[in-house]
Amino acid sequence: MKKSIIAGLALLCVCMIILGGCSSAPETKTFSFESPQKITVTSISGEKKEVTDEDIMQQITDNITSIQFERGESSEDTNGFGSMISWYDTNGDVMETISVMSNDTIIYNSYFWTAMNGSIDIEVINDVLSTILEANQAGEEDWEDKALLEEYAAYGIEKEDNFYYYQGELVYIIKDERPDSSVYRLNTDSKGAVSIKVIRNAGGEITSVTYMTEEEVAKALPRILGGASHLDGASMEEAEYSDINAEELADTFGIMVSLPENTTWITDSEYCLVDENNLKITYHDTVADADCTLLVAKNENLNLPDNEYDETLNESWEGKTISGQNIVVKVQHGKNDENMVLATWEYNEYRFAIIGEVKEISESIPKVALSIIYKLD
Numbered sequence: 001m002k003k004s005i006i007a008g009l010a011l012l013c014v015c016m017i018i019l020g021g022c023s024s025a026p027e028t029k030t031f032s033f034e035s036p037q038k039i040t041v042t043s044i045s046g047e048k049k050e051v052t053d054e055d056i057m058q059q060i061t062d063n064i065t066s067i068q069f070e071r072g073e074s075s076e077d078t079n080g081f082g083s084m085i086s087w088y089d090t091n092g093d094v095m096e097t098i099s100v101m102s103n104d105t106i107i108y109n110s111y112f113w114t115a116m117n118g119s120i121d122i123e124v125i126n127d128v129l130s131t132i133l134e135a136n137q138a139g140e141e142d143w144e145d146k147a148l149l150e151e152y153a154a155y156g157i158e159k160e161d162n163f164y165y166y167q168g169e170l171v172y173i174i175k176d177e178r179p180d181s182s183v184y185r186l187n188t189d190s191k192g193a194v195s196i197k198v199i200r201n202a203g204g205e206i207t208s209v210t211y212m213t214e215e216e217v218a219k220a221l222p223r224i225l226g227g228a229s230h231l232d233g234a235s236m237e238e239a240e241y242s243d244i245n246a247e248e249l250a251d252t253f254g255i256m257v258s259l260p261e262n263t264t265w266i267t268d269s270e271y272c273l274v275d276e277n278n279l280k281i282t283y284h285d286t287v288a289d290a291d292c293t294l295l296v297a298k299n300e301n302l303n304l305p306d307n308e309y310d311e312t313l314n315e316s317w318e319g320k321t322i323s324g325q326n327i328v329v330k331v332q333h334g335k336n337d338e339n340m341v342l343a344t345w346e347y348n349e350y351r352f353a354i355i356g357e358v359k360e361i362s363e364s365i366p367k368v369a370l371s372i373i374y375k376l377d
Contacts, residue, residue: 027071029113031064033087033095041128042084043264043287049128056128060085063121064098069106069113073320083125083262100125102261102374126263155198155209166209169193173217176200195220253279255350257296260371265364285356288341288364292356294372299349308335309342317366319373321347327376329369333362341365347376 039051039060051057064085087095099107103122104115149159156167157174164171164185172192174185177199195212212220249271250256257279259266269283281294295302309332317329327345334340343354343366352372354365 028116029069029071029108030067031096031098033061033065035090036061036087036095037090037092038088040084040086040088041125042086051128056124059121059124060128061087063118063124067118067120068116069108070116072112072114075107075110075112085125102371105374122261126261130264151206152198155206157196157198157209163192166194166196171196173212173220174198175212175216175220249273249279252276253296254298255347255376257281257294257372258375259283259294260368266368285358285364285368287361288356289359290339290341290356290365292354292365292368294368295353295355297351300351302344302351302353304342304353305355307338307340307342309333309340310335315366317343317370319370321373321376323377325376327373329366329373331366343369345369345373347373 036057039057040048041051041060042048051060084097084099086097089095096108100120100122101107101112103119106113106120152159152164157171158165164174170192171185171194173195175195175197176185177197195217197210197212197216198206199208199210201207252273253276259269259281265285265287267284267286269281272280272282274280277298277300279294279296281296283292283294284290285292295304297303311332313333315331317331319327319329321327325347327347329343329345332342332344339358339362341354341356341358341362345352352369354369356365358365
């Protein structure tokens with residue numbers, strides 16, 4: 001009898017051990033770096049910035065090592081994107097490499113990892129990447145300023161000592177009406193004598209210059225003064241405005257539609273709620289070097305431009321929402337060497353489309369789509 005009891009207890013113990021081994025806890029990871037010699041931060045377009053400043057290195061390292069990550073699904077079948085960070089030891093060998101997808105998600109060793117505590121300091125990473133962008137754009141800015149002044153001069157607008165003049169009169173406000181947004185320039189030192197509108201066609205070319213009415217000036221001022229970050233000194237300040245942002249949109253439109261937070265990737269975003277069922281977001285994709293439009297329609301079809309696409313170049317990209325819903329993004333490319341790229345997908349009662357004429361990396365268009373999908377609840 002005793003032998004039977006002992007045998008039974010032994011069998012029970014074995015079963016408990018086996019069962020215990022089968023129900024393992026989720027795998028977690030906490031990074032640890034011992035005196036890294038340097039860090040490199042690589043943008044999604046492949047441009048690398050080497051960081052040797054001890055304060056910045058410490059800030060990035062302390063932030064990542066303070067977070068415990070939990071392993072999620074494999075990233076091998078995902079067209080991943082994000083800023084890549086690598087730590088190097090004193091011999092110049094790579095210690096660890098991660099890709100930062102958002103403020104709470106990374107890719108590491110071909111898996112998605114989610115922050116269990118704390119969040120990734122995206123702002124510091126963006127600051128490092130912005131130095132890359134500034135270096136690339138430094139040679140372009142002077143040319144762009146010169147081109148704008150030449151364009152203005154052809155229509156009687158001259159710049160002298162940081163002030164604009166139209167037909168010899170000091171300008172108070174210039175409203176430069178672009179195809180997808182308006183840029184205001186304000187004389188912050190004096191009211192000036194006149195305020196003007198620069199009218200452009202769909203191609204962005206100036207067609208005429210007209211005077212603004214007093215009512216238009218009164219309507220524009222709150223937008224300018226609310227959007228300009230620095231209104232001191234004798235100069236013409238610029239401000240772009242948006243009538244609605246992503247947070248306000250979530251309440252009125254039903255879902256949060258959020259572009260990537262990387263400001264060296266996505267710039268000049270402007271949200272416009274066309275009506276209760278249609279949203280339009282314009283932005284500039286620096287990686288694709290494209291002015292893009294994101295359209296979202298609720299419970300109705302999208303009204304897309306009538307472009308021709310090469311079916312042999314069609315692609316399918318996949319991403320998952322926060323709740324795990326799998327979304328397929330169809331990507332189409334323009335015919336006859338046209339640079340037009342269209343990405344479309346559906347989420348519940350919402351239909352999405354991103355369209356842009358790409359000059360550089362076309363993959364950036366669907367990567368923006370995946371970023372939006374990853375944040376859908």
